[in-house]
Amino acid sequence: MRFISWLGRIQMPSMMREYAQLIHPPTDISPDKHTQLLRMSFERLIYGFTVMPIIAALAALFYGRQHSIWLMGLWAVGYVGAFFYRKRLIYEFDEDAHSMDGHAMMARWVPKLKRIVTMHGLALCAPFVLTASDPSFEFNTLWYLVIAAIVASNAAHQTPVLGIFVRFFNCSWNVATLLSVIAYPDDWYYITPMILMFTGANYRHAMMAHKFFLQQVRLEESSTRLATQFKEAKEAAEDALIAKNRFLATASHDLRQPVHAMSMLIEAISQRNQDATLSPALADLRSSLRSMNLMFNSLLDLSKLESGVIAVEHKPVHLQAFLHEIARLFEHDARDRRLELRLHLPKQAAFAQTDANLLRQIILNLMQNALRYTQHGGVLLAIRQRGGTWQIEVCDTGIGVAKESQSDIYLPYFRQKLAWGLDSEGHGLGLSVVARCALLLKSPLDMSSRLGRGSRFWIRVPSLSAGVLQTSAGDASFEIASYKDHALSPINQGHCLIVEDDPQVGRAWQALMQSWGVDVRIVSNSAEAFECLSTGFVPQALVCDERLRAGESGFELLKALMERIPQARGAMVSGEFNAPALAQAEEEGFLVLRKPVDIGLVHDLLSRWLMAQR
Template sequence: MRPFRAVVLTAALCLLAALPAGAQAPSNPDLAELDRLQTLSQRNSAEAVQALQAAATRFANAADIETRRTYLAALADAAFEIGQAPVVTQAIAQLKALAAAQNDASSQVLAVCFEARQLAVAGKTRVGLDALAREAAAAEQARDPWVRWLYHLTLGALHSGSGQFEDALTHLLRSLELSRTLPRQAATAELRSRTHLELLHFDMKNPDRALQTIREALPLAEELDAQQALGWLHLHRGNVENVQGDLDAAMAAYRQSLQIARAGGLTGLRATALNNLGDILLQRKAYAEAEPVMREAMAAYRDAHELSGAALAQANLGFALMGQGRIAAGAHDVEAGIRFVHEAGSQPMEEQLLGELSRMYEQAGLYREAIETTRKQQTLAKALFHTEREQAVATLQERFNSAERQRQIEQLAQANQVQDAELRVRRMQQIGLIGTVALALLAAGFSFWLYRRTRSANEALGAARRQAEDALTEKNLFLATASHDLRQPVHAMSLMVEAIGLRNSDPILRPLLADLRTSMQAMNQLFNALLDLSRLESGQPQGMSSAVNLNALLADLMCLFREQACLGGLVLRLHLPRGGATVWAKPVLLRQALANLVQNAIRYTPQGKVLVSVRARGGDWLVEVRDTGIGIALADQEQVFNPYYRGERADQMDDAGHGLGLAVVARCAEQLGAAYGMQSRAGRGSRFWLRLPARTTVAAAGPYEPVAMRRDALAVHPLQGRCLVLDDDPQVIKAWRAMLDAWGVTAAYATTGAQAHAQLDDGFEPDAIFCDQRLRTGESGFDVLRTLLARCPAARGAMVSGEFDAPALQDAEDEGYLVLRKPVNPAELHAVLAQWLAHDGSKQKQPSAL
């Protein structure tokens, strides 16, 4: 069976067990002893629970509220890991009682965190998220940094389990920042935050990044002797090896995790390891061997009170029974698992279980049941693609025409010469009025001569202006039409580079391929900045002005850049007015200016922090971006807003830009009618600002529509299926062939609609069809795609185009078709094909983030 990684929240929640329950250094013997017991829970949770229960009289009745809170939190954590639900429930009740009796908000936040984890393992993740949202203010105001850390870690886990990856990333990165501020057990906290970030990268289909994070975390876990964390890390490593096709390495990692779980009494880890071992047996069609393993996994999940895990194990047990010919009993267990994930709201899991059930029916010869199940799966898959696909944004833009820029400067110089001549004429006229008649006549003659000269200069200037306007019109037309043609070679190059990477077995070439990918990304960024600047200089319309919610816009930008800042060791902060801030502006220009300022601050700040704030100044809003970076020398400050200019300190940075970001900010501000400026000290940091008029009308600004964060992940596991590609560019066809061959996909290719139909006439039956929109024959790619899908009702189809605003593409998206923009991200293309070309396989349970 095909390797598959199931996103199940409940197993990941077990990673929270034995967390440090206090942020202050122990100042009394009770806290010191609790610290020792928490360290013990890292090696053996069952032994730690027994020791904590034996010391209940000492700690639960302590006079110090911090000791009681720390004890209850440590007990709940350790008991959660070994599946003692009554002990966890009792500890939650005691925390709530302590919060009410002592008016202690920290105890209340801890109780809600543990309660939300219980709700999640019972399949009620949405209820748990609502409960955590009600405690947001209290958690942020808690004096204990560990309470804030646990709150964001729990939020990240629940968001990840429900598929809300952007929110999960925000909270997990916040937990990583907070872990570095903990006076006690900071290394343990950082280990957990990094482990859950690794899980999130896996959920977002970036196995290479996940495996790298696991390798970085394993030495830290071994140094801390954190057996519990080691067990989960080996389990995660097995999952990565599984999706990459190395089943033997995956089984070895699962057995290592299972051994640690049994030695430490870690019920949740034992259940997950058993389930994943059974999943590999199902992939190898060893159904009889998989049945007892899945039964043991289901019993372990029930012992741990993990209902979602038990439901998944029951579905896998059903697949094992169906594979042995016990169709009725197996289908009953699979359908029970499907009902549970449907009620829990996990649509991706439901869609995948339906697909595998359909394939098992087909294998058993029950074609009617297989067709009915396939229809349910296709309906659900279409809804998922319509709501969850990410926008593939990659714009290749034309280099700014420096010759035209020089002509504009020359025209300005000519206009200045004409003005100087006119001033000289006026001075001579004044002298003539005071002088003699002869001098007046002479001055009149001289004035007439100057008039003729001025007239000739004005005519020449007019001709030059018309020539410049014609050149500007031609340039704008070129920018509008060349975008598609320029994206074609980059699209082909992107696919070819990834195909080479998949075929490469020489370790010497790997860094060269990585450098090539980095160079392509840098080229895209440079062309993007050049075309942005060119559009602004040419005066092209940038949308209509409207009321813009600054709070929503800046919050979206923080999500966009938070991971980049955190991985660079920076602290990224946002201060917003409580009552909100609304301005009247063109949203496209305003977002572009603010994004460039934030990105510039992060790029030139090797360490420290970046602060973005909004403050009222009279009738305006002042937006400031401050950093503690390298700063700008006084001699360079007058030129930083000029295109292509970089100071000496910027040139010394490895990741320096091309000197276009601040030029774009200046042009955006000028078109917005906003004041802008900067202050900086070399070596001390910089402050850039925009001042925008406040929106004073009664109408409120609508919510800002954020741009989805692009996640580039290289998928390397093979695929099976048939694909039809229609594109009229031979180089692009070669790139498609190289990539699909490397993935193991059988493909046919065509350059016209007639050739594509001829492939179908010859008996080729595709599972997936990709059609370019702009064809040299004049055909509409969308019309061709619809006629091909009409002949192949079982196939999936997608549009591929280098354009962004074509009406046909908008029609395709409105009708629910997938639209991929060139250059296509190979990771996104692989993810689409992995779902469209999926064959029989069962579900593997993998912990989600936390």
């Protein structure tokens, strides 16, 4: 055993000492990768034990043609025993690989494999000793070629753990090199130098293969680490987006409450107004409030776009009325900036099949940009027919967009230098929202611009034929954008129950209903609602806010009230846009009104419901 240990520690030739540091396991590789490298070397050793019995038997037969075969036969039988021993090795290795980490595997199996390859290497050199008494030039030459092939193959596949290969190389080829004097007693002086040349070339090849294995493992680890970091960053960004959207969804309810109350109070004041000089001011106030509501909805729409919760609903839209309303929203802004705001509309009625909310978001953002970056001249809002589509254009005489910036203007947070110098408001999100909305609509969006001369943005929406329009006229999905700037006529009939836990909004509901002549009761929870019914009040219309401070569900309360009064009509009111209860309410056929509610829509609903009950 001392002899074997000494052979295993033979010093490497001086030409290869520069690679000595590679023999030690690298410390910058994870334990799992150490196990992977160890398995590669182990599998190569097992493959050697699989084919060696055949090679040994053929070698013994070749030598036995002219010489005594019994020593070589015993040697070949030894490799047959190694063939069966490999099954035990495989079982032990797999068991340890499942129960140990990389460092423990290296600590146990590297010394064990070194002992095995030491025995294997010496066994490969044994034929030179066994046939020394009756040497055969042909057999020794053949066996040197066999060992050279085995060593070269192991240099390519056994070097993941370099220490194992070095031990095998020293105990096989280097020992065979020393024995060349015995194998070729008359010819060693020219054969041995050739063997030494192969030694240097093969060892260098082994070092290059080892470096390749390490490089591949490091690349795999780097890729895995980058993939993990990307996944963590993606999950963190998604969590942040969900948290932001959750915050906006929660905050929007509270932010919508005062706007919701203001819209109802303005309508109530308009009903009671007896001073004709105040009517224009009330109309402007109503228009300004609607503008504020639309801008506020734009902020929430951006959150919806980012979270992917927007459901696109293509419905008929009356484009003339649609653009008239948008133009009214910007009349005061254009007047304050001393700009001319013009409309160019076709003479025939223009109807489009599109999502009115997304289209409104697009035009609003384009109009805001056009007015913001125009100092002289004006803005044109136009509709033009282009084949089977309507092209909606927003043209201005503003600063324009430089050619080098035109490919980037739809990117989030991008603003060209001239824009920063002209107006510091905004964050470069408007055109990004425009592009996202157009993508959802699947509508072509484009622009043309000349620096210092102005810009023209346009989007095309499918036109609606007269036949389709007549078919859709009786459908509930048929929508024509219409807005009322005048006070609504009183209803003067009916009973209505409002469930609203915000006192300010409750008072606004009461003022609005009373201005319309509707008998109304305002309650804040289910207990008050059923107590009101027990007094003999029988409402024909029920309106429930979804989020109640007592933790109750407005939807569940609405269903309970309608079971109590089956002839009543009911609707939900909420400032949220993706609450599960609201989705369930809509699926079950209940009407859901979003805060701030459209006062004209509420008036129309109550008029129909209360007249039907009469």
